[in-house]
Amino acid sequence: MSIDTAVDTGLGTPGSLKLDAKVPDGPLAEKWDTFKENEKLVNPANKRKFKIIVVGTGLAGASAAATLAELGYQVEAFTFHDSPRRAHSIAAQGGINAAKNYKGDGDSIHRLFYDTIKGGDFRSREANVHRLAQLSVDIIDQMVAQGVPFAREYGGLLDNRSFGGAQVSRTFYARGQTGQQLLLGAYQQLARQVGLGNVKLWTRVEMLDVVVIDGRCAGIVTRDLLTGEIVSHAGHAVVLATGGYGNAFFLSTNAMACNTSAIWRAHRKGAYFANPCYTQIHPTCIPQSDDFQSKLTLMSESLRNDGRVWVPLNADEARPAHEIPEHERDYILERLYPSYGNLAPRDIASRAAKRAVDSGHGVGPLKNGVYLDFSEAIGRLGREVVRERYGNLFEMYERITGENPYGTPMRIYPASHYTMGGLWVDYELMTTIPGLYCAGEANFSDHGANRLGASALMQGLADGYFVLPYTISNYLAEWLNKPIPGTDHEEFRRTELAAGDRFRRFLSIGGTRSPDYFHRELGKIIWDYCGMERTAEGLEKAQSEIPALYDEFSKDLRVTGDGESVNQTLEKAGRVEDFFELGMLMCRDALDREESCGGHFRVEHQSEDGEARRDDENFAHVAAWEWTGDPGKPIRNVEPLTYEVVHLQTRSYK
Amino acid sequence: MSHLANLTLRIWRQSGPADDGRFEDYSIAEISEEASFLELLDILNERLIGEGKDAIVFDHDCREGICGSCSLMIDGQAHGPQLGTATCQLHMRKFESGVTITVEPWRASAFPVIKDLMVDRAPLDRIVEAGGFITAETGGAPDANLILVPKPVAEAAMDAAECIGCGACVAACPNGAANLFTGAKLTHLNVLPQGQAERLGRTEAMVEKMEEYFGSCTNHGECEAACPKSISIDVIAVMNADYLKAKFKNRRLLART
Numbered sequence: 001m002s003i004d005t006a007v008d009t010g011l012g013t014p015g016s017l018k019l020d021a022k023v024p025d026g027p028l029a030e031k032w033d034t035f036k037e038n039e040k041l042v043n044p045a046n047k048r049k050f051k052i053i054v055v056g057t058g059l060a061g062a063s064a065a066a067t068l069a070e071l072g073y074q075v076e077a078f079t080f081h082d083s084p085r086r087a088h089s090i091a092a093q094g095g096i097n098a099a100k101n102y103k104g105d106g107d108s109i110h111r112l113f114y115d116t117i118k119g120g121d122f123r124s125r126e127a128n129v130h131r132l133a134q135l136s137v138d139i140i141d142q143m144v145a146q147g148v149p150f151a152r153e154y155g156g157l158l159d160n161r162s163f164g165g166a167q168v169s170r171t172f173y174a175r176g177q178t179g180q181q182l183l184l185g186a187y188q189q190l191a192r193q194v195g196l197g198n199v200k201l202w203t204r205v206e207m208l209d210v211v212v213i214d215g216r217c218a219g220i221v222t223r224d225l226l227t228g229e230i231v232s233h234a235g236h237a238v239v240l241a242t243g244g245y246g247n248a249f250f251l252s253t254n255a256m257a258c259n260t261s262a263i264w265r266a267h268r269k270g271a272y273f274a275n276p277c278y279t280q281i282h283p284t285c286i287p288q289s290d291d292f293q294s295k296l297t298l299m300s301e302s303l304r305n306d307g308r309v310w311v312p313l314n315a316d317e318a319r320p321a322h323e324i325p326e327h328e329r330d331y332i333l334e335r336l337y338p339s340y341g342n343l344a345p346r347d348i349a350s351r352a353a354k355r356a357v358d359s360g361h362g363v364g365p366l367k368n369g370v371y372l373d374f375s376e377a378i379g380r381l382g383r384e385v386v387r388e389r390y391g392n393l394f395e396m397y398e399r400i401t402g403e404n405p406y407g408t409p410m411r412i413y414p415a416s417h418y419t420m421g422g423l424w425v426d427y428e429l430m431t432t433i434p435g436l437y438c439a440g441e442a443n444f445s446d447h448g449a450n451r452l453g454a455s456a457l458m459q460g461l462a463d464g465y466f467v468l469p470y471t472i473s474n475y476l477a478e479w480l481n482k483p484i485p486g487t488d489h490e491e492f493r494r495t496e497l498a499a500g501d502r503f504r505r506f507l508s509i510g511g512t513r514s515p516d517y518f519h520r521e522l523g524k525i526i527w528d529y530c531g532m533e534r535t536a537e538g539l540e541k542a543q544s545e546i547p548a549l550y551d552e553f554s555k556d557l558r559v560t561g562d563g564e565s566v567n568q569t570l571e572k573a574g575r576v577e578d579f580f581e582l583g584m585l586m587c588r589d590a591l592d593r594e595e596s597c598g599g600h601f602r603v604e605h606q607s608e609d610g611e612a613r614r615d616d617e618n619f620a621h622v623a624a625w626e627w628t629g630d631p632g633k634p635i636r637n638v639e640p641l642t643y644e645v646v647h648l649q650t651r652s653y654k
Numbered sequence: 655m656s657h658l659a660n661l662t663l664r665i666w667r668q669s670g671p672a673d674d675g676r677f678e679d680y681s682i683a684e685i686s687e688e689a690s691f692l693e694l695l696d697i698l699n700e701r702l703i704g705e706g707k708d709a710i711v712f713d714h715d716c717r718e719g720i721c722g723s724c725s726l727m728i729d730g731q732a733h734g735p736q737l738g739t740a741t742c743q744l745h746m747r748k749f750e751s752g753v754t755i756t757v758e759p760w761r762a763s764a765f766p767v768i769k770d771l772m773v774d775r776a777p778l779d780r781i782v783e784a785g786g787f788i789t790a791e792t793g794g795a796p797d798a799n800l801i802l803v804p805k806p807v808a809e810a811a812m813d814a815a816e817c818i819g820c821g822a823c824v825a826a827c828p829n830g831a832a833n834l835f836t837g838a839k840l841t842h843l844n845v846l847p848q849g850q851a852e853r854l855g856r857t858e859a860m861v862e863k864m865e866e867y868f869g870s871c872t873n874h875g876e877c878e879a880a881c882p883k884s885i886s887i888d889v890i891a892v893m894n895a896d897y898l899k900a901k902f903k904n905r906r907l908l909a910r911t
Contacts, residue, residue, distance in 0.1 A: 091720050142793075143798075292689060294693050561709070
């Protein structure tokens with residue numbers, strides 16, 4: 001499939017580069033086999049001649065690095081943590097989807113494919129999603145062989161549970177720590193390759209930039225976080241598996257160090273950034289308790305199976321929850337979405353909670369949450385059953401808030417959780433820079449405008465284990481026995497110098513405010529204007545407020561310490577600067593997408609009863625943004641989404 | 655919302671591995687009970703930056719008790735006073751007004767201090783690299799349900815697999831031993847049917863790598879009490895039993911005698 005971006009969309013100047021998604025021909029269900037039949041291979045003896053750089057060691061990065069090393073490539077893996085096991089994949093709670101149909105409840109590859117497309121509000125690329133559903137079954141086999149202790153039935157077979165947005169039970173899980181167990185599986189497989197000497201592992205090293213020479217990605221430039229040393233690394237191909245950018249909002253459920261810098265720096269070097277406005281807000285997080293708060297904690301979506309969401313009918317309610325009689329409560333989700341009730345999808349439940357709080361019905365000391373009440377479930381099932389199902393989550397809640405959910409309803413509020421947007425990649429996961437690949441949450445490819453629960457782990461592992469190891473040889477084959485530029489090439493030198501200058505600049509500003517201060521202020525702007533509900537007016541404001549704050553950042557930033565030893569303040573300054581430019585692009589993308597879809601809700605585009613209204617005629621496409629050197633003037637390219645199998649419908653959960 | 659008042663934080667400051675290091679006192683006039691311990695450090699760091707001083711370096715990331723990055727010795731206890739809780743999930747309501755709280759890095763010869771409260775825990779990775787895995791290269795796995803794992807076995811494996819690799823067990827141990835960490839990984843893999851083929855070789859490799867870096871276990875049990883995941887000291891018994899078996903059955907060893 002070849003798309004000429006010179007189509008006039010009326011939105012920005014069409015770019016010069018041809019966006020070719022390289023989707024194989026033939027029927028949808030056969031495309032991946034067709035690709036594998038026709039791809040170029042590298043024979044086993046030649047694989048060791050190629051060096052592949054993998055940045056990030058979460059699910060996608062660790063599985064890719066391990067598998068590529070097993071195949072015989074020279075692999076160098078980079079993480080800014082002290083160990084690959086710290087990557088944020090570890091925090092995923094709920095589970096991983098796979099179309100195994102072990103329950104015999106009518107699941108199939110097609111059904112998982114369709115649920116994912118519908119969950120994404122018909123804004124993802126059909127061929128990628130179908131391949132993801134196909135590979136889901138192989139992931140479970142691989143992870144069980146690795147020793148991941150998934151939940152079991154008494155007979156020893158694997159157990160499944162159900163999750164939002166699906167009518168079958170296809171979610172495999174390991175207590176409430178599925179992400180941890182899967183990451184440890186991939187990490188151990190990577191550790192084996194490190195021990196065997198097949199992977200060179202760089203820890204506490206952060207990527208600062210990619211290097212592009214003669215139109216292909218030639219390597220990366222990194223900074224040693226312990227010594228500040230800036231070093232170049234050349235390779236035949238580079239894989240970025242560096243996660244999402246949810247921390248643009250400052251407060252999110254992401255880990256503190258999650259950032260956009262790797263993919264943003266690649267974007268500045270020519271990789272298109274797709275759909276940055278598609279961000280997921282998760283409805284069940286613990287509300288902010290004070291201004292000093294540094295991050296928000298997610299409570300698993302599974303709680304909504306038995307918890308009922310409500311707010312007091314009276315906005316001035318001052319009584320504690322148990323003193324408010326039934327007829328003075330508003331069970332918002334049950335009232336608005338009678339058929340799905342408290343299990344309405346994430347984007348829909350989040351907006352309902354926001355509207356309740358915005359209209360003054362919020363609960364808690366700051367009136368910034370809604371109740372998630374288990375008293376009915378405790379009455380129906382008994383305390384013991386509730387403890388069995390949710391005991392660990394109740395304990396976590398109590399540890400953080402000091403309140404006991406068995407007696408007092410939980411308070412929850414939506415928070416930034418996942419980003420569907422990311423670097424544009426073709427079917428082979430290659431960005432618009434030849435030789436530069438992007439995998440996992442960092443790319444945009446599979447979740448459209450909204451991701452279903454238990455699908456992030458699936459995508460990370462599919463990309464790393466089963467897609468990249470096939471597609472990367474298709475590119476490398478043509479480079480066999482051809483020389484590539486080494487780190488002595490002047491472009492590497494130039495990039496190193498520029499990166500070093502940037503850090504020296506942060507140290508020399510000598511203002512009065514810390515990087516965290518600016519991050520918090522920037523996050524407020526992005527959350528207010530590009531959060532759960534967006535308006536043209538707000539997004540226009542963001543277009544001027546972000547540059548104004550950036551101006552202050554560049555004059556008033558204070559970074560103490562030096563650049564030659566561990567300096568977390570300095571690391572943070574670089575990441576915050578990249579969030580500024582990304583924030584501009586998120587707001588611009590949200591402004592230009594004149595429709596509501598999935599996590600992107602434009603107030604101007606809603607039905608009479610407040611539901612999202614898509615515009616398939618004008619916006620059934622991917623917006624892939626091109627860097628021009630001016631963060632205020634990016635170029636919008638489009639990749640039309642053509643559906644061979646799926647029929648576009650209104651997504652309804654009423 | 656209630657607050658604590660007049661706290662003193664006595665924090666270990668060390669500019670690098672070569673520096674001797676020293677305690678420095680910081681007074682905190684007021685802090686909300688709702689703040690987590692790491693947020694207290696965030697607030698202090700903001701103040702230090704405002705005063706033009708270097709921020710206190712400490713490892714942290716997920717702040718949900720799962721990544722294992724955070725690693726503080728608080729009043730002599732690894733991860734502080736609350737049982738089964740990592741530092742990041744410890745909240746100020748567990749403390750009282752007017753007290754002095756001493757904060758140190760992990761103290762163990764295998765974990766050299768990098769700066770302030772940050773230490774190098776790489777030896778834990780070396781133990782995993784030596785054998786903490788099941789060899790199953792990508793692509794060759796049979797259907798997942800062909801391997802039956804009895805529920806109690808899966809549960810026992812999961813209990814051990816919950817280890818977050820923070821190193822609190824080492825820091826709490828008077829000998830600086832890593833037996834709880836190594837035993838947990840071995841128990842996870844050694845009880846599962848998938849782990850049987852490499853069971854003895856894995857045990858030998860991991861135990862001997864562990865001994866290159868860490869002290870020996872003398873059954874104090876401090877590790878279990880410090881573990882934020884409350885992993886049972888039983889995993890050390892499983893490891894010792896398997897190590898003994900490995901020594902008897904090791905063919906290379908038999909061939910030598």
